[in-house]
Amino acid sequence: MVRAVADMIITGAMVPGEKLDEISLAAKFAVSRTPVREALRELCAMGLVEREPNRSAVVTNVSELHLHSMFEAMAELEAMCARLSAERMTIAERQLLQREHYDSLALVRSGAAEDYAAYNTVFHTRIYRGARNDHIFDMVTQTRARLAPFRRAQFRLPTRLARSYEEHDEIVDAILRADPMAAGQAAYAHVTIVSDASTVFAAHDKLGRKN
Amino acid sequence: MVRAVADMIITGAMVPGEKLDEISLAAKFAVSRTPVREALRELCAMGLVEREPNRSAVVTNVSELHLHSMFEAMAELEAMCARLSAERMTIAERQLLQREHYDSLALVRSGAAEDYAAYNTVFHTRIYRGARNDHIFDMVTQTRARLAPFRRAQFRLPTRLARSYEEHDEIVDAILRADPMAAGQAAYAHVTIVSDASTVFAAHDKLGRKN
DNA sequence: ACCTTCAAAACTGCATACAGTTTTAAAGCA
DNA sequence: TGCTTTAAAACTGTATGCAGTTTTGAAGGT
Numbered sequence: 001m002v003r004a005v006a007d008m009i010i011t012g013a014m015v016p017g018e019k020l021d022e023i024s025l026a027a028k029f030a031v032s033r034t035p036v037r038e039a040l041r042e043l044c045a046m047g048l049v050e051r052e053p054n055r056s057a058v059v060t061n062v063s064e065l066h067l068h069s070m071f072e073a074m075a076e077l078e079a080m081c082a083r084l085s086a087e088r089m090t091i092a093e094r095q096l097l098q099r100e101h102y103d104s105l106a107l108v109r110s111g112a113a114e115d116y117a118a119y120n121t122v123f124h125t126r127i128y129r130g131a132r133n134d135h136i137f138d139m140v141t142q143t144r145a146r147l148a149p150f151r152r153a154q155f156r157l158p159t160r161l162a163r164s165y166e167e168h169d170e171i172v173d174a175i176l177r178a179d180p181m182a183a184g185q186a187a188y189a190h191v192t193i194v195s196d197a198s199t200v201f202a203a204h205d206k207l208g209r210k211n
Numbered sequence: 212m213v214r215a216v217a218d219m220i221i222t223g224a225m226v227p228g229e230k231l232d233e234i235s236l237a238a239k240f241a242v243s244r245t246p247v248r249e250a251l252r253e254l255c256a257m258g259l260v261e262r263e264p265n266r267s268a269v270v271t272n273v274s275e276l277h278l279h280s281m282f283e284a285m286a287e288l289e290a291m292c293a294r295l296s297a298e299r300m301t302i303a304e305r306q307l308l309q310r311e312h313y314d315s316l317a318l319v320r321s322g323a324a325e326d327y328a329a330y331n332t333v334f335h336t337r338i339y340r341g342a343r344n345d346h347i348f349d350m351v352t353q354t355r356a357r358l359a360p361f362r363r364a365q366f367r368l369p370t371r372l373a374r375s376y377e378e379h380d381e382i383v384d385a386i387l388r389a390d391p392m393a394a395g396q397a398a399y400a401h402v403t404i405v406s407d408a409s410t411v412f413a414a415h416d417k418l419g420r421k422n
Numbered sequence: 423a424c425c426t427t428c429a430a431a432a433c434t435g436c437a438t439a440c441a442g443t444t445t446t447a448a449a450g451c452a
Numbered sequence: 453t454g455c456t457t458t459a460a461a462a463c464t465g466t467a468t469g470c471a472g473t474t475t476t477g478a479a480g481g482t
Contacts, residue, residue, distance in 0.1 A: 021463070032437045034245070037464090038252045045256030054443050054464055066345055073346040080287055134277055135284040139350055232433070243467045248434085265434055265473050 001029065002039045009048050009059055010148040016061035020049060047146050059149070070147055071195035075188045077140040078124070082171055082187035083180040085130030094176050097126055101172045108165045113155040116164070120155075123168060127175075127187070154194055167193065212240065213250045220259050220270055221359040227272035231260060258357050271357070281358055282406035286399045288351040289335070293382055293398035294391040296341030305387050308337055312383045319376045324366040327375070331366075334379060338386075338398070365405055378404065 005025070008014045025036045040057045043049045049057045062070065089097070100123065107116040124144070128137050154160055167190040174183035216236070219225045231251065233244045240247070251268045254260045260268045273281065300308070311334065318327040335355070339348050365371055378401040385394035 023463070033464090034436055034438090038249055038435095041249050041252050042256045045253045056463075069344045069346040072344055073350065076291055076347065080291075133280045133283055135280040135354065136287065139284065139354075143346065143350075234433070244434090245466055245468090267433075 001031075001035060002042050004029070005039055005043060006046070006048055006145070009043075010145055012149060014059050016059045016149050018059045019056040020058065021056045046142065060146070062150075067150060068195075070143060071191065074140075074143050074147060075191035075195070077136070077143060078127070078191050079184040079188040080136060081128050081131040081140060082175065083184035084132065084136075085127050086175045086178050086180040086183040088132045089130040089175060093126070093130055097123070097130075098172055098176060100126075101168055104168070105165060108161050111158070111161065113161060116161055117155050120164065127171070130175075151194060163193070164190075212242075212246060213253050215240070216250055216254060217257070217259055217356070220254075221356055223360060225270050227270045227360050229270045230267040231269065232267045257353065270360070273361075278361060279406075281354060282402065285351075285354050285358060286402035286406070288347070288354060289338070289402050290395040290399040291347060292339050292342040292351060293386065294395035295343065295347075296338050297386045297389050297391040297394040299343045300341040300386060304337070304341055308334070308341075309383055309387060311337075312379055315379070316376060319372050322369070322372065324372060327372055328366050331375065338382070341386075362405060374404070375401075 005020070014020070020040065022033045022036045022040070025040075026033045029036070040049060040051065044051050044057065048060055050060050051057045100119070104116065104119050104123070107119060125141075128140050131137065155164075167186065170186035171183055171190065174180075174186055216231070225231070233247050233251070236247045236251075237244045251260060251262065255262050255268065259271055261271050262268045311330070315327065315330050315334070318330060336352075339351050342348065366375075378397065381397040382394055382401065385391075385397055
């Protein structure tokens with residue numbers, strides 16, 4: 001239930017700023033308002049929606065400043081995970097990372113943006129796991145989820161696919177060399193560039209809508 | 212309401228493992244079960260309590276492994292904040308930090324553990340703010356809250372007070388010199404030592420109780 | 423004395439109802 | 453025509469009741 005609504009937000013079925021009124025949601029999921037309310041509270045705690053007293057919950061639409069905060073935090077967290085992964089991943093994990101990364105080149109060449117986006121999630125998740133720290137994993141996963149609505153369109157830019165591959169290449173290379181500093185820096189730079197691409201789209205999105 | 216229960220957990224009025232049944236809480240706060248249920252959901256999302264279907268919520272009692280994760284994450288976050296503070300704090304902020312730090316020496320000398328603990332919170336919060344990043348602030352604050360139940364007793368060890376002051380000294384010094392690397396390292400070490408002191412107390416706590 | 427079984431009590435999950443607030447829209451007035 | 457007022461519709465916040473599940477405790481058997 002919570003997950004269903006969260007997915008609607010993360011996958012972009014609901015746009016930032018959109019209202020989530022309890023009665024409609026209750027009808028949609030064929031339950032009463034009570035579980036809907038609880039789900040909304042949880043989503044609020046997760047930062048995906050915002051609530052004010054006696055008003056509908058709305059999909060969080062962060063200010064440009066806060067968006068910058070989130071991307072910077074994301075870069076720091078990614079760097080942290082890459083650094084720790086470079087120290088802690090097993091040989092098997094490193095080899096798997098390298099193999100999947102190599103295979104992803106085919107997706108880049110064929111321009112399969114959807115498939116590459118799916119692989120991209122797996123790639124990053126492997127690095128989060130490689131850090132061997134559940135709490136850091138939770139934080140980075142949650143931050144990623146909150147940024148998802150603002151990062152949706154990134155692979156529509158045709159150059160992003162190849163660019164992303166090259167950046168992954170640097171990260172993988174540093175992790176295979178067990179070079180924490182280099183892995184951290186490469187991961188940080190990777191997010192920074194995604195951030196630049198995304199803010200453009202966020203601005204476009206705003207102009208494109210009415211409310 | 213949420214804050215009231217959260218405070219009970221953070222201040223130690225409720226011990227990890229303790230059950231929070233809805234009816235008692237509703238009676239305690241003189242409301243019905245509905246708002247209590249919603250508060251519990253929120254606390255669950257915050258990680259302060261855990262819930263399973265058809266069972267009472269209980270104050271989160273993390274495993275030793277997860278506790279280690281949390282302290283490591285805390286060290287990384289503190290280091291991050293100290294590093295960014297060393298880069299971004301204004302002159303005024305740096306001077307205030309130094310001044311308050313200097314004043315805290317009196318508390319150490321007089322052995323005022325309670326007062327020093329209060330000052331300690333202010334000190335760290337200043338560094339979190341100095342990083343100029345709202346999302347990082349949220350993460351570090353939340354992690355700190357979740358660790359609070361396991362860090363309660365740290366200043367009871369008489370040597371911890373003086374030790375803490377010395378560690379703060381290193382952090383303040385690095386921030387005043389605008390040396391991000393040194394600030395980060397000092398902050399990281401500071402948490403690591405708190406972690407060592409706390410796990411001892413966590414273990415004691417476990418032995419001391421029945422359930 | 424200890425374990426098993428079963429029933430009652432206690433509690434959670436959800437639906438519904440009602441009170442209070444906000445939003446909307448229509449009617450009256452300038 | 454445009455602004456103000458006011459009432460109704462819509463929605464949120466909370467209480468309460470019922471169904472289903474878990475827990476507790478006592479009775480019976482070994």
